[in-house]
Amino acid sequence: MFFLLTLPFRIFFGLLFGILCLPFLLILLPFFLLRVLIKAGIALIVVPIVLVLAVAGIVTALLAVSFAMLIPLLPIALLVFCVWFALKLVSRPAVSL
Secondary structure, three states: OHHHHHHHHHHHHHHHHHHHHHHHHHHHHHHHHHHHHHHHHHHHHHHHHHHHHHHHHHHHHHHHHHHHHHHHHHHHHHHHHHHHHHHHHHOOOOOOO
16 A cells, blocks of 8 residues: 555656666666676687586596496406406317317
8 A cells, every 4th residue: 555655756756866867877888788798708708618617527527426336346347357267268169270
């Protein structure tokens, strides 16, 4: 209800200050546009670099996690390799030329 009571005053003062501030905003408009242009230029340079570094970080993290999961299996793999190598030495060749 208070919103509706003060609505005419807020419209009047909003228009008054908007008209009074318009020349200052028109003076500052080129500087705002220059700021947007500089930010866009920096973004065009920085965003691809950040994306490449993010992909490299994700690949590195995946590689580290896979190594962390596979390293405990190395003793079992060494045992399997030793058994395979011993059987290969002991067995006869299947075909002799």
